Amino acid sequence: xxxxxxxxxxxxxxxxxxxxxxxxxxxxxxxxxxxxxxxxxxxxxxxxxxxxxxxxxxxxxxxxxxxxxxxxxxxxxxxxxxxxxxxxxxxxxxxxxxxxxxxxxxxxxxxxxxxxxxxxxxxxxxxxxxxxxxxxxxxxxxxxxxxxxxxxxxxxxxxxxxxxxxxxxxxxxxxxxxxxxxxxxxxxxxxxxxxxxxxxxxxxxxxxxxxxxxxxxx
Amino acid sequence: xxxxxxxxxxxxxxxxxxxxxxxxxxxxxxxxxxxxxxxxxxxxxxxxxxxxxxxxxxxxxxxxxxxxxxxxxxxxxxxxxxxxxxxxxxxxxxxxxxxxxxxxxxxxxxxxxxxxxxxxxxxxxxxxxxxxxxxxxxxxxxxxxxxxxxxxxxxxxxxxxxxxxxxxxxxxxxxxxxxxxxxxxxxxxxxxxxxxxxxxxxxxxxxxxxxxxxxxxxxxxxxxxxxxxxxxxxxxxxxxxxxxxxxxxxxxxxxxxxx
Numbered sequence: 001x002x003x004x005x006x007x008x009x010x011x012x013x014x015x016x017x018x019x020x021x022x023x024x025x026x027x028x029x030x031x032x033x034x035x036x037x038x039x040x041x042x043x044x045x046x047x048x049x050x051x052x053x054x055x056x057x058x059x060x061x062x063x064x065x066x067x068x069x070x071x072x073x074x075x076x077x078x079x080x081x082x083x084x085x086x087x088x089x090x091x092x093x094x095x096x097x098x099x100x101x102x103x104x105x106x107x108x109x110x111x112x113x114x115x116x117x118x119x120x121x122x123x124x125x126x127x128x129x130x131x132x133x134x135x136x137x138x139x140x141x142x143x144x145x146x147x148x149x150x151x152x153x154x155x156x157x158x159x160x161x162x163x164x165x166x167x168x169x170x171x172x173x174x175x176x177x178x179x180x181x182x183x184x185x186x187x188x189x190x191x192x193x194x195x196x197x198x199x200x201x202x203x204x205x206x207x208x209x210x211x212x213x214x215x216x217x218x
Numbered sequence: 219x220x221x222x223x224x225x226x227x228x229x230x231x232x233x234x235x236x237x238x239x240x241x242x243x244x245x246x247x248x249x250x251x252x253x254x255x256x257x258x259x260x261x262x263x264x265x266x267x268x269x270x271x272x273x274x275x276x277x278x279x280x281x282x283x284x285x286x287x288x289x290x291x292x293x294x295x296x297x298x299x300x301x302x303x304x305x306x307x308x309x310x311x312x313x314x315x316x317x318x319x320x321x322x323x324x325x326x327x328x329x330x331x332x333x334x335x336x337x338x339x340x341x342x343x344x345x346x347x348x349x350x351x352x353x354x355x356x357x358x359x360x361x362x363x364x365x366x367x368x369x370x371x372x373x374x375x376x377x378x379x380x381x382x383x384x385x386x387x388x389x390x391x392x393x394x395x396x397x398x399x400x401x402x403x404x405x406x407x408x409x410x411x412x413x414x415x416x417x418x419x420x421x422x423x424x425x426x427x428x429x430x431x432x433x434x435x436x437x438x439x440x441x442x443x444x445x446x447x448x449x450x451x452x453x454x455x456x457x458x459x460x461x462x463x464x465x466x467x468x469x470x471x472x473x474x475x476x477x
Binding site for chain 1: 229230233234237239256257259260263264265267268269271272273274277280281283284285287288289291292443
């Protein structure tokens with residue numbers, strides 16, 4: 001088995017799509033594995049940086065990054081070459097992150113939960129609203145709430161945090177939220193408005209997305 | 219402030235926008251849409267974050283750590299290092315389809331490099347990779363299956379402890395660290411080796427009994443939440459390799475960390 005070398009391998013000048021093509025010619029060959037290894041290595045740093053923005057710590061980011069490349073390996077046969085490989089890689093990474101955030105949203109111990117509960121008036125239900133929404137319902141709910149309740153910035157922050165898993169510190173940096181609590185204050189106020197929007201929808205005979213008593217979608 | 223969800227551009231389009239791959243008119247249309255649709259503005263930022271991947275000096279050490287883990291853990295990229303004999307692949311609990319259990323033994327008189335080479339067979343590698351990643355879970359390192367009996371093994375070294383996540387009460391490694399493995403028939407001594415995930419050997423020792431106490435200085439230099447690999451080679455009375463283990467991974471996880 002010849003070693004793979006990123007620096008002097010002729011394939012270093014090859015396009016991503018060319019490497020995918022080379023891999024597909026004979027996936028079981030050493031040449032194919034080398035092509036795939038080279039392709040992966042081109043994106044290790046990019047995926048690592050991206051994962052760190054979404055993860056709670058370095059180990060979590062490592063798991064996320066590894067999960068992305070595992071999914072790439074599983075799904076590579078679906079890459080049609082209609083767009084750049086990097087575009088396709090992004091959609092894979094986005095999908096992995098969405099699934100992880102989805103799972104995390106349903107856990108009972110989110111860091112934000114305490115702040116949200118403190119902000120809720122006594123007697124409100126304790127389950128965070130967003131934990132009862134899958135990604136698509138959250139998206140629809142945010143679109144609806146944007147019309148009457150949410151500010152665009154609140155919707156963006158809620159979407160990136162709850163749907164995609166962006167951390168509060170990263171959101172605070174990305175949106176230059178320099179106040180003491182950063183993005184957390186926006187998340188708390190956004191959730192309260194979202195709750196209000198749900199209550200109005202439920203009371204007005206809407207479709208009940210996230211309305212009290214609807215429970216979490218499967 | 220928002221539009222009908224059905225008219226929103228796809229994530230692929232926002233990635234293409236960030237890459238500069240869209241025609242001018244389409245790019246302008248996406249920008250205009252994002253200006254009036256908060257969630258698409260968020261999607262645009264999300265795609266841009268991925269494509270631009272701005273360097274943050276504060277996290278460059280973490281990036282290097284993750285890249286090293288990817289190099290080591292992904293079977294496709296571990297081929298190079300394995301053949302160079304500098305790094306071993308991350309152990310898989312499903313990496314031994316032939317035996318049906320992970321981290322078991324497979325060596326006889328091969329050297330460290332040579333026992334790894336068979337994994338270069340592409341089909342086996344791909345299968346092992348798939349099985350590994352499907353079964354690895356998300357909560358941490360998978361522990362070894364419990365030993366089936368207490369007797370010695372004939373042609374392999376089975377590592378017993380430490381394997382997987384080792385809970386510690388403080389944010390420091392435990393006060394004592396002992397490597398243990400199942401004894402091998404005919405072994406005169408055992409060579410133990412500890413390395414980090416990049417393959418850098420941190421410590422090695424040759425012992426007579428099937429356990430090795432890690433020196434305090436080394437133990438104190440280990441870091442919590444970091445994966446380490448260790449291996450054992452059984453040697454006969456002429457110091458020739460008799461059997462060796464696959465590498466086992468472990469890390470110290472402070473108990474306050476979530477599982």
